[in-house]
Amino acid sequence: MNNRWTLYDPRLAWMLVAPVLLLLIFFLVLPIAVMAAYTFFTFVTAGVETSALTTANWQEFFTDSYYSGFLLKTLRVGAITALLCGVLGYFPAYFIWATSFRHKWLLLLLLIVPFWISFTIRTFSWINILGEQGVINVALLKMGIINAPLPMLYNEGAVILGLLHFLLPYMILNVYVSLEGIDRTLISAARSMGCTSAQAFREVTLPLSLPGLAAGLLLCFVLAAGSYVTPQLLGSGRDALFGNLIYDTIMSELNWPMGATLSIVLFLVLGFFAAIYTRYMGMSQIVKGLAG
């Protein structure tokens, strides 16, 4: 009998991963493949299309500046959000890492708590801060600083604020994980060689934490650019992002081939950025950050 199973037999491994593998194939790989094929289907009327192959969807995408405008706006909002997250998220990550505060776990726990609170609730709760009857407007009116409520909601700023609120914990945890990986004796060494604390930070800590920062930037950018709920709740019609465009194309206009085309475009564009990132950084940092 030469088909006896060895201790770590690959066949057993395949059996163990089979459920997840099947799920990934049928719910991730196959849908994206079918979607790619759908981009060449012909749109007849709302909800109806034929499998007659055409490049009309792609032509429409590349010629109509409506679509490229949406894409550029989405990438711009994603980039602004990611950069703000990077700047604002580095400080808390560094603080938690360097503090001698005994209950550091509490600071970390507070970063994880938002992940448990429904994203929809966290987003709409901004209406209670920025709205006409929100904290800021009511306080300013009471103090007599303004006469009429400031319009702070339903603009691009509010959308970026909401995205920032949603993405900051991702950034902070990513940076924190890479700071945690730094050998602290390196910093002591730098200090003992005469570095000031600022120099030690610039020469040792900052460069060594860059992988975490880069992973955080990519994650925030991708998640912001793919967002749907935040622009829906905190933005006006003009602040809709690519995700909203896709949703409307499919769910309202029922133009499935165009919706598939737009989805594939977003997938390729975001995949392009992710590929550049993994080319230089590898996958491992993202994995560490997600498992945080």
Add this chain to the structure above:
Amino acid sequence: MKARRKEEGKWAWRLTGFVTLCVYVFMFAPIVATVILSFNASMFGGFPMTGFSLQWYAKLMGNEAVLAAFRTSLWIALVTAAVTTAIGVVTAFALVRFEFPGKQALSTLVILPALVPETILGVGLLVLIKAIDQPRTMLLLVLGHILLAVPYVVLIAQARMVGIRRVYEEAALSLGASRFSSFREITLPLLIPAVVGGALLAFTISFDNTSASLFWRPAGVETMPTQILSMLKISISPEINALGTVMILVTVAIPLIGGLILQSLTKLKRRGEPKEEAR
């Protein structure tokens, strides 16, 4: 010169602390405002507070649509948590212990659902369903949620699995235990923190999921987040603040209690072992 430099370091540290404080306030201010407003007696969903009242909670308890959505979400999240944890832990076990062709590709593929925007995953599955002419069903929604939760469960279990030395399992095997019983008796108990952590995370991922559920839910079915979204489209009534507060209680209290139980369990086990260094 030296004193000035020290002074600078102090200021930099203070600035860091100040920004950290601001970020924490930024993260929690809206949530606190929502909880406070849920007790507002005023008819309008906003400040100023006109008195303390539980009327919005009472109204919420009588809202059949909300209760139905809550039950739906609860069931979906429970099934998602159970199934995802089972298949995710087994996958992590295989990925850490075994060598097989395609292992690297699989470990990359498995985290993709966490990186690909939900809108794309949502449309993709819908297009597939449309292409093979199938209706949207509850099963589809649950399987979709499992897909979204799988990366996190696998990563958490993998991280824990790496720290479990294989000699324990191999010892059990050499003493005559079967593959299954060595996993059940040795590996699984050592994996418990990852199992509980993964299950809780899978639960909240499913319970919170909005964008993908909008695409996948069967006609007429509302989950809790999609229900909130459709309520927000009509108007912002204080009822929604009460609903938000209830949801926060549910989704924050469950993992916190779970975590505390877990911590006291590990503390009991660890007693007597040398303490970890504080920094």
